[in-house]
Amino acid sequence: MTIRAQVGMVMNLDKCIGCHTCSVTCKQVWTDRPGAEYMWFNDVETKPGVGYPKRWEDQEQWRGGWELDRKGRLRLKAGGKLRKLLSIFANPDLPTLDDYYEPWTYDFEQLVDAPRQRHDPVARARSRITGEQLDEISWGPNWEDNLAGSPERIHHDPLTVGIEDQVKAQYEQAFMMYLPRICEHCLNPSCVASCPSGAMYKREEDGIVLVDQQKCRSWRFCVSGCPYKKVYFNHRSGKAEKCTLCYPRIEQGQPTICSETCVGRIRYLGLVLYDVDRVEAAASVPDEHDLLEAQRSVFLDPSDPLVRAQALADGVPEDWIDAAIRSPVYLLAMKYRVALPLHPEYRTLPMVWYVPPLSPIASTLETDGYEADPDEVFSAVDDPDAMRVPVDYLANLLAAGDGEVIRGVLRRLAAMRHHMRKREVLGEHDDSRPRAVGMTSQEVEDLYRLLAIAKYEDRYVIPPAHTELAGQLMEQKGTCGLDFEDGPGNCGAIERDVSGPPGYESAVDAEAFMLPGEDRVDLDIVQMLGDRRREDAEGR
Amino acid sequence: MSAGRVLLWIILPYLALATFVVGHWWRYRSDRFGWGARSTQILERKILGWASPAFHFGILAAAGGHVIGLVIPASLTEALGISENGYHWFAAIAGALAGLVTVVGFLGLMYRRSTNARVRRTTTPADMITYFLLTFLVLQGTWIAFAENLLGSSPYHYRDSVGVWWRSLFALQPDVDAVTGAPFLYQLHAVCAWAFWAFFPFSRLVHLWSLPVPYIGRPHILYRRRFAAPRRRRTALAARRRTP
Numbered sequence: 001m002t003i004r005a006q007v008g009m010v011m012n013l014d015k016c017i018g019c020h021t022c023s024v025t026c027k028q029v030w031t032d033r034p035g036a037e038y039m040w041f042n043d044v045e046t047k048p049g050v051g052y053p054k055r056w057e058d059q060e061q062w063r064g065g066w067e068l069d070r071k072g073r074l075r076l077k078a079g080g081k082l083r084k085l086l087s088i089f090a091n092p093d094l095p096t097l098d099d100y101y102e103p104w105t106y107d108f109e110q111l112v113d114a115p116r117q118r119h120d121p122v123a124r125a126r127s128r129i130t131g132e133q134l135d136e137i138s139w140g141p142n143w144e145d146n147l148a149g150s151p152e153r154i155h156h157d158p159l160t161v162g163i164e165d166q167v168k169a170q171y172e173q174a175f176m177m178y179l180p181r182i183c184e185h186c187l188n189p190s191c192v193a194s195c196p197s198g199a200m201y202k203r204e205e206d207g208i209v210l211v212d213q214q215k216c217r218s219w220r221f222c223v224s225g226c227p228y229k230k231v232y233f234n235h236r237s238g239k240a241e242k243c244t245l246c247y248p249r250i251e252q253g254q255p256t257i258c259s260e261t262c263v264g265r266i267r268y269l270g271l272v273l274y275d276v277d278r279v280e281a282a283a284s285v286p287d288e289h290d291l292l293e294a295q296r297s298v299f300l301d302p303s304d305p306l307v308r309a310q311a312l313a314d315g316v317p318e319d320w321i322d323a324a325i326r327s328p329v330y331l332l333a334m335k336y337r338v339a340l341p342l343h344p345e346y347r348t349l350p351m352v353w354y355v356p357p358l359s360p361i362a363s364t365l366e367t368d369g370y371e372a373d374p375d376e377v378f379s380a381v382d383d384p385d386a387m388r389v390p391v392d393y394l395a396n397l398l399a400a401g402d403g404e405v406i407r408g409v410l411r412r413l414a415a416m417r418h419h420m421r422k423r424e425v426l427g428e429h430d431d432s433r434p435r436a437v438g439m440t441s442q443e444v445e446d447l448y449r450l451l452a453i454a455k456y457e458d459r460y461v462i463p464p465a466h467t468e469l470a471g472q473l474m475e476q477k478g479t480c481g482l483d484f485e486d487g488p489g490n491c492g493a494i495e496r497d498v499s500g501p502p503g504y505e506s507a508v509d510a511e512a513f514m515l516p517g518e519d520r521v522d523l524d525i526v527q528m529l530g531d532r533r534r535e536d537a538e539g540r
Numbered sequence: 541m542s543a544g545r546v547l548l549w550i551i552l553p554y555l556a557l558a559t560f561v562v563g564h565w566w567r568y569r570s571d572r573f574g575w576g577a578r579s580t581q582i583l584e585r586k587i588l589g590w591a592s593p594a595f596h597f598g599i600l601a602a603a604g605g606h607v608i609g610l611v612i613p614a615s616l617t618e619a620l621g622i623s624e625n626g627y628h629w630f631a632a633i634a635g636a637l638a639g640l641v642t643v644v645g646f647l648g649l650m651y652r653r654s655t656n657a658r659v660r661r662t663t664t665p666a667d668m669i670t671y672f673l674l675t676f677l678v679l680q681g682t683w684i685a686f687a688e689n690l691l692g693s694s695p696y697h698y699r700d701s702v703g704v705w706w707r708s709l710f711a712l713q714p715d716v717d718a719v720t721g722a723p724f725l726y727q728l729h730a731v732c733a734w735a736f737w738a739f740f741p742f743s744r745l746v747h748l749w750s751l752p753v754p755y756i757g758r759p760h761i762l763y764r765r766r767f768a769a770p771r772r773r774r775t776a777l778a779a780r781r782r783t784p
Binding site for chain 1: 572573574575576577578579580581582583584585588589590592593595596597657658661662747750751752753754755756758760761762763764765766
């Protein structure tokens with residue numbers, strides 16, 4: 001067993017209002033640059049809908065993620081390593097810009113610079129790829145926002161396959177929900193496995209999946225390897241880019257920009273401890289319906305003293321273990337079991353989980369309208385299948401098609417509403433509903449607090465990164481940062497006596513500077529040390 | 541020896557080789573970020589789907605043929621029991637085939653780059669020079685492969701002339717006389733090739749050296765540490781390494 005910590009996210013879809021604030025703030029921070037115009041590290045899709053890029057969920061078309069081969073071994077769906085190298089000159093599974101959209105801007109200058117004329121000047125659309133004027137804009141981000149697409153297109157959504165009769169485009173029978181998406185920062189990331197250059201990696205400390213752009217060589221297999229299509233290709237620089245989980249903020253103990261600015265407060269961030277040695281086995285269970293439990297079994301209970309001891313031995317800092325105990329992600333996924341992973345069948349063990357949305361009981365609303373009994377409108381306790389959003393649709397999204405998982409979650413959420421309404425509105429206290437879903441009233445009330453009124457510190461439990469670990473180097477301040485093995489030298493200082501008495505030795509621990517797996521020093525840290533020394537010298 | 545001959549067959553090759561070596565060193569040090577294939581497949585994939593593999597496989601085969609023709613002396617293949625005739629027909633047919641595939645792919649890529657507005661806009665001056673040099677090289681090479689080697693009545697024995705000169709450069713004993721007797725087309729091809737190698741490190745062609753062969757033996761998931769825990773304090777072993 002080797003324990004590592006992972007920063008995970010849960011989004012409560014019950015509260016997403018589809019305002020796109022997360023997308024806009026993310027765009028402003030990360031992808032408002034040439035070559036990145038079409039990228040949305042965070043996007044919000046209306047479901048049912050084809051998504052961004054179009055039909056990303058159809059892995060028969062895009063061949064992202066993992067599958068089991070005939071012998072039951074895990075392998076990339078797009079084929080093995082040799083096959084990748086042979087198709088390196090033309091990736092057969094790569095989406096093109098048209099599968100996303102052609103980004104554009106407007107000739108705003110025209111509005112200011114136009115000469116006096118009879119008619120008001122017009123700002124025409126201009127492509128940000130070719131710079132040419134666009135006569136017609138026929139696709140864009142969120143083109144089908146709020147079911148704005150044509151009724152025929154609704155069944156282009158891959159999730160509706162097999163349940164076409166349940167997904168209706170008629171106004172009276174239509175349903176919709178929002179799905180905000182970022183990179184899943186998977187435990188078993190297929191983008192990392194697909195990268196021929198070895199430029200992509202998962203961070204040991206917090207599980208964030210990143211691209212080393214200095215090593216990226218433009219082979220673009222990460223883009224097709226990710227089943228969520230959350231690695232993008234910068235067509236200017238020729239490098240892969242992706243959601244960074246705002247790691248500069250996370251390292252400071254701050255939530256990601258998308259979480260910070262979420263108007264509906266739907267997002268939760270927290271740590272999950274997991275056993276990295278069991279990841280591959282969990283991703284390889286034969287039955288797709290077992291993947292959820294398999295992933296849960298990889299997560300470890302941070303309150304368990306044995307887990308704590310092992311985590312400490314594996315280098316997880318103590319305050320991180322304490323934070324993992326308070327983690328809302330762990331609570332929602334493991335204790336209350338209301339959060340589910342997005343498309344577990346891709347076998348990537350994603351780490352952004354979702355609380356499925358409740359929806360009104362369609363027949364109750366239709367017959368009784370405003371007169372409907374509030375207890376009945378959301379009463380999924382008895383019959384989740386009567387809800388407006390088909391259980392099978394949610395199951396295709398969050399449970400590899402296993403409707404029972406969805407029903408269980410919806411029952412718990414409905415029981416919570418029911419219980420709280422009884423308590424708050426009617427002043428009654430009734431344990432029967434929580435008991436019916438296997439919870440105590442205290443648990444239900446705690447869940448309610450977490451989902452409905454949790455404060456900032458309860459939604460985002462992010463311990464700051466232990467930068468001082470790198471900075472155990474600080475004790476060596478005053479020594480020369482260049483004095484590592486094969487380094488340029490000791491800046492002319494007197495050679496220290498490393499064979500002197502124990503405890504005296506303070507030579508630079510070059511190995512602590514080294515980037516793991518590389519024969520190279522982490523210059524960030526060297527720079528940081530230099531700054532610190534200079535400050536000290538200036539007498540601060 | 542005339543100045544022109546020294547310039548063309550001694551100075552130019554060594555200058556090109558020096559630029560090739562120093563250029564790569566400089567590029568890797570100063571522009572690691574720009575080192576890559578700069579794929580444009582995301583902008584256009586239909587033509588690229590057939591043209592890019594054709595061009596790349598074709599030119600790799602052609603490069604292999606050049607290695608066989610230039611590096612391996614005729615005496616060696618004969619010692620291996622391959623007759624001059626057998627070698628000739630293998631080289632002629634394989635070379636013509638590789639040339640044909642390369643030309644088809646190259647034309648496809650040129651067409652795509654010049655007609656597709658999205659791809660055209662990503663074209664840099666370095667790309668233009670690369671395409672310019674490649675056009676000359678590929679056309680000359682394919683012409684030689686077809687007109688001289690495959691269909692010519694008496695193919696020129698470049699292994700006994702151009703090859704000898706090429707190897708002599710690396711032995712630092714340039715044998716200029718070996719090459720000056722070669723037909724004009726061979727000489728032109730050689731001069732263009734040196735220009736090509738001199739420009740190589742400054743173009744996107746450097747992605748050749750990044751061919752990710754280590755991927756084959758690598759574990760699927762890679763992990764890295766950001767804030768190195770004090771994993772290995774400098775141990776006695778490290779101290780011993782430092783003490784003379």
